[in-house]
Amino acid sequence: MSLQISNEQLRTIAREFGTPLYLYNADRITHQYTQLQTAFQHSDKVRFFYACKALTNLSILKHIKQIGCNVDCSSINEARLAVHAGFTPENILYTSNGIAFDEIEEAVALGININIDSLSNLEKFGKKYGHSYPVGIRIRPNIMAGGNLKISTGHENSKFGIPIEQLQDIVQLMQQYNIHIAGLHNHTGSEIKDVDVFMKVSSVFLDMIPHFPELQFLDMGGGFKVPYKDGDEGTDIQLLANEIMAFEKKIAVTYQRNFQIWFEPGKYIVSEAGYLLSKVNVLKPTATTTFAGIDTGFNHLIRPMFYEAYHRIRNISNEKGELKKYAVVGNICETDTFAWDRELNEIREGDVLVFDNAGAYGFEMASNFNSRFRPAEVLVKDGKAILIRKREVFEDLLRNQVEAF
Ligand SMILES: *Cc1c(COP(=O)(O)O)cnc(C)c1O
Secondary structure (H helix, E strand, C coil): CCCCCCHHHHHHHHHHHHHCEEEEEEEHHHHHHHEEEEEEEECCEEEEEHHHHCCCCCHHHHHHCCCCEEEEEEHHHHCCCCCCCCCHHHHEECCCCCCCCCHHHHHHHHHHEEECCHHHHHHHHHHHHHHCCCCCEECCCCCCCCCHHHCCCCCCCCCCEEHHHHHHHHHHHHHHHHCCCCECCCCEECEECCCHCCCCHHHHHHHHHCCCCCCCCCCCCEECCCCCCCCCCCCHHHHHHHHHHHHHHHHHHCCCCCCEECCCCCCCHHHHEEEEEEEEEEEEECCCCCEEEECCCCCCCHHHHHHHHCCCCCECCCCCCCEEEEECHHHHCCCCEEEEEEEECCCCCCCEEEEECCCCCHHHHCCHHCCCCEEEEEECCCCEEEEEEECCCHHHCCCCCCCCC
């Protein structure tokens, strides 16, 4: 099992498959899941659902399934991909938000687990299915957490979930339509380092439990933080596990009931398994900085521009080169600065730069802006590098266009 892909292998893969390229390490995905399993080994009530919107490539989903992890979907198409990858319905969760009711009908037809996030859809669900199909409800606990506002989803201005102050309305709908509410769900946001946030949510759940006699699971969402910068700390998973096990005891003592505890980690599972490989097209020395213009842009990795996210960048073509400062910029007609004043081993045109932590929300958020192709994807599994998505070609840009005249 190797947690990192060596620079030598990265260089070979860049040569073989070309750049820009997304590359994933199956061993690292396995390792991340094993870390979770190990931390929670003394609880037989915990289930993990990989939040696949982080990275939905079918080969990744199949690997996730092989290692025994479940899957959480954020759209009905993700649920269809999960079915296609071979997951059984009971191992698929669909946490919906703001969707048309027909997606929920389709999810019921697939037989998968569902979390509903509005009173409106809960009422439609009750009218149509009554007690016949167990369902979870997504709560908005009015807790601010997460790496930045764009990825905070549980606060009092968030669109996500049913606001906790509408608890009586939930209970009223449940009674009116005899809805089988089997779970309480919350996802407070992404990049939550502080275990306390999860425990705040758990105390919100604790107070809600008596209202729901048929509960089977409490779903704490995802959002575990992983290190991006040197010296960054991720969420302390063992601490989380200890606190959650204490919470399970508290439920048992308080109510003489017990529930499954569900988590939906996305980034934690795949972020560190992924790399974006890119080649330097041009060097442009100026009065203020030297620009290194690379063969990718925010059309392929939007996180630095969208979230001001930091990604470690390494020059793997000149590992011993003198450290110099660069502005690493994309080739898109738009200011797409990946890094400013970044110290890197001296860059020459043609060198390959690697972005770390590119597994989560990398390819997945890529677009064809500027009519550029989306990159190929490669997976290293059992020591072999395999192509898992072809690089796009010109025909892909023409597909679905209707040449009306
Ligand atoms: C995005 C999302 C997750 C995963 O978040 P990460 O920060 O990638 O762990 C989990 N649950 C829901 C409902 C989500 O929307």
